[in-house]
Amino acid sequence: MITREGMVEKRGVGHWFTHLGLIIGLLFIFFPIWLAFVASTVSQPEIVRPPMPLLPGDQFFENYRKALVSGVNAPVAWMMLNSLIMALGITIGKIVISLLSAFAIVYFKFPGRRLFFWLIFLTLMLPVEVRIVPTYEVVANFGMLNSYSGLIFPLIASATATFLFRQFFMTVPDELAEAARVDGARPMRFFWDILLPMSRTNIAALFVILFIYGWNQYLWPLLITTDPSMNTIVMGIKQMFPSGDDIADWPVIMATSILAMIPPVIVVISMQKLFIRGLVDSEK
Amino acid sequence: MFETPDLECRDISKSFDDFKAVKDVSFAVPPGTFFSILGPSGCGKTTLLRMIAGFQKPSSGDLLIKGRSVLDVPPNKRQVSMVFQHLALFPMMNIGANVGFGLRQRGVNRADIKRQVERVLDRVGLTGVADRPVDSLSGGQKQRVAIARCMVLEPDVLLLDEPLGALDLKLREHMKIELKQLQAEFNTTFVYITHDQSEALVMSDQIAVMNRGVFEQVGTAKELYYEPSTAFVAGFVGEANKFRARVQSLDAGVQMVTDQGQVLHGTAAGKALAKGDAVDVFVRPEAVRLSRDTALNGNAGQGRVENILFNGANSQLILRDQTTGAQMNVALPQTGEFRDLSVGDTVHFGWEPAQTRVYAGD
Ligand SMILES: Nc1ncnc2c1ncn2[C@@H]1O[C@H](COP(=O)(O)OP(=O)(O)O)[C@@H](O)[C@H]1O
Numbered sequence: 001m002i003t004r005e006g007m008v009e010k011r012g013v014g015h016w017f018t019h020l021g022l023i024i025g026l027l028f029i030f031f032p033i034w035l036a037f038v039a040s041t042v043s044q045p046e047i048v049r050p051p052m053p054l055l056p057g058d059q060f061f062e063n064y065r066k067a068l069v070s071g072v073n074a075p076v077a078w079m080m081l082n083s084l085i086m087a088l089g090i091t092i093g094k095i096v097i098s099l100l101s102a103f104a105i106v107y108f109k110f111p112g113r114r115l116f117f118w119l120i121f122l123t124l125m126l127p128v129e130v131r132i133v134p135t136y137e138v139v140a141n142f143g144m145l146n147s148y149s150g151l152i153f154p155l156i157a158s159a160t161a162t163f164l165f166r167q168f169f170m171t172v173p174d175e176l177a178e179a180a181r182v183d184g185a186r187p188m189r190f191f192w193d194i195l196l197p198m199s200r201t202n203i204a205a206l207f208v209i210l211f212i213y214g215w216n217q218y219l220w221p222l223l224i225t226t227d228p229s230m231n232t233i234v235m236g237i238k239q240m241f242p243s244g245d246d247i248a249d250w251p252v253i254m255a256t257s258i259l260a261m262i263p264p265v266i267v268v269i270s271m272q273k274l275f276i277r278g279l280v281d282s283e284k
Numbered sequence: 285m286f287e288t289p290d291l292e293c294r295d296i297s298k299s300f301d302d303f304k305a306v307k308d309v310s311f312a313v314p315p316g317t318f319f320s321i322l323g324p325s326g327c328g329k330t331t332l333l334r335m336i337a338g339f340q341k342p343s344s345g346d347l348l349i350k351g352r353s354v355l356d357v358p359p360n361k362r363q364v365s366m367v368f369q370h371l372a373l374f375p376m377m378n379i380g381a382n383v384g385f386g387l388r389q390r391g392v393n394r395a396d397i398k399r400q401v402e403r404v405l406d407r408v409g410l411t412g413v414a415d416r417p418v419d420s421l422s423g424g425q426k427q428r429v430a431i432a433r434c435m436v437l438e439p440d441v442l443l444l445d446e447p448l449g450a451l452d453l454k455l456r457e458h459m460k461i462e463l464k465q466l467q468a469e470f471n472t473t474f475v476y477i478t479h480d481q482s483e484a485l486v487m488s489d490q491i492a493v494m495n496r497g498v499f500e501q502v503g504t505a506k507e508l509y510y511e512p513s514t515a516f517v518a519g520f521v522g523e524a525n526k527f528r529a530r531v532q533s534l535d536a537g538v539q540m541v542t543d544q545g546q547v548l549h550g551t552a553a554g555k556a557l558a559k560g561d562a563v564d565v566f567v568r569p570e571a572v573r574l575s576r577d578t579a580l581n582g583n584a585g586q587g588r589v590e591n592i593l594f595n596g597a598n599s600q601l602i603l604r605d606q607t608t609g610a611q612m613n614v615a616l617p618q619t620g621e622f623r624d625l626s627v628g629d630t631v632h633f634g635w636e637p638a639q640t641r642v643y644a645g646d
């Protein structure tokens with residue numbers, strides 16, 4: 001019996017260590033965020049005077065109001081709307097296009113099917129950063145600088161998502177497609193009524209990943225939006241940093257950073273259930 | 285009286301590259317028949333069925349449904365419906381939506397769909413489940429939903445590709461009877477594929493035994509069982525003891541000598557035989573009589589009990605012939621007379637020449 005007690009005790013200790021480890025890890029990650037939050041609730045002089053405050057001050061509403069309404073270059077509310085439109089545009093665009101192209105590649109026989117698949121696959125090796133100069137050229141020639149379409153379209157083509165849906169569609173039994181066909185369903189009907197509902201967990205998982213991808217875009221918006229009213233929030237934060245001798249308005253910058261984190265967090269939390277199911281099992 | 289068959293195949297063949305999966309198959313299925321295609325796996329059953337459904341094009345031959353050639357008709361325009369091996373129920377739709385799917389594609393209005401779906405679910409004995417998800421049903425119930433989904437479209441022919449294959453043994457036994465009852469209830473022609481002879485024997489009006497892409501024999505269960513016309517059918521349908529032998533004389537039946545040296549008398553079946561031919565000889569286990577102490581007439585011998593496979597009414601003895609060393613499976617008579625037989629005992633056994641079927645061997 002001694003051994004068993006020993007084991008129980010050991011497991012208890014192990015339990016504690018696990019938790020301790022997790023808590024320390026959490027603190028490491030959380031601390032900077034906490035500092036940013038604190039900094040967004042105090043006044044400018046309080047920040048620059050050492051030591052840095054560790055508890056929230058009383059300027060919360062003032063700082064956030066200032067950030068949302070006026071910001072530094074452009075109101076943060078406006079930049080967030082830009083970011084939201086871009087992120088949703090990229091997410092939805094990518095999902096729709098990759099669903100359709102995966103559907104075509106898996107369910108239709110057409111000349112050059114394999115060629116198209118490999119062409120799509122090839123784009124995996126060409127992320128935006130690699131093809132940024134020619135892409136800029138094209139977007140500029142189409143007159144899409146400083147526009148939502150310019151922000152969204154070059155980022156839509158997605159080999160990863162196409163590949164993921166292709167893999168999923170190939171696990172869907174052929175019998176389903178044939179059953180739909182004997183019952184007289186046209187291909188798009190099969191896509192809408194059967195394939196799409198079956199893909200919903202995959203779509204949710206991709207939605208979360210792509211939304212964050214779109215929201216966090218930095219280089220591309222920096223390049224093509226010169227008009228402050230088209231700035232997105234992630235690049236906007238950088239723009240707020242003072243150049244030269246200007247004084248940084250740290251509380252407003254920090255409030256902006258905190259605000260910038262909110263939409264991705266909302267997306268993750270609201271889709272958590274479907275998202276995790278999509279990652280864990282490819283339910284039939 | 286001559287009725288137009290619901291389904292007729294004329295010399296249907298299908299080749300994949302240089303491999304012929306189905307070779308010149310011809311048959312006709314009269315209306316309301318439960319027609320089974322029985323054969324070992326890989327013999328071309330699914331290929332044949334997929335050609336009937338329209339998913340594959342025959343390499344040659346013609347296919348008629350209700351007397352009209354359907355070679356150029358796409359699957360959804362043929363008056364056939366198909367129950368798939370894994371049922372292929374649409375997972376994200378409820379039962380009602382599954383059953384009504386085909387009707388929706390035909391543009392039937394909502395109220396009619398609802399009524400027809402309820403009626404067909406009633407007929408398969410699943411009243412009031414239309415709003416439930418597919419996964420809430422048991423295996424047997426899903427089977428019935430799959431059949432309802434087909435029958436609601438009122439097809440001329442229902443194709444079933446080993447639909448019981450995925451079920452466990454007990455349920456399979458039960459579904460055999462149920463399927464037969466459903467077929468009688470709908471009075472629709474069923475073309476049923478299976479590699480399980482007992483499924484085919486129990487349910488079918490007509491059975492085609494298929495082997496390597498050809499139909500070996502088409503007939504009722506009784507005909508196949510008692511009068512198999514080829515060695516393959518004799519070996520595949522039901523159980524049989526098989527010997528290889530050589531014909532000695534053909535006066536008064538076939539007289540032959542087995543590879544083990546025993547002289548047997550039998551009845552020629554299938555192709556004509558000549559003296560000296562190699563033959564395959566089949567004897568059913570239940571055709572063999574046993575006796576404790578008197579030698580029997582006809583083809584006979586004496587053997588040692590090697591094993592007793594007790595299985596209630598289907599018990600069998602495995603005997604080893606003492607002179608030839610040949611193995612013989614014998615059905616244990618149900619009279620109780622041989623109940624106390626045990627391994628190592630010696631018994632006489634024998635069977636009639638009429639029950640000894642002889643086929644030209646290769
Ligand atoms: N699309 C195909 N291409 C090549 N060979 C095939 C194809 N479909 C089936 N076959 C071959 O045809 C034979 C018969 O297959 P199938 O009809 O599925 O047999 P069964 O249903 O009786 O088990 C098999 O040897 C199989 O390998």
Ligand SMILES: [Mg+2]
Pocket residue numbers: 326329330
């Ligand atoms: Mg098969």
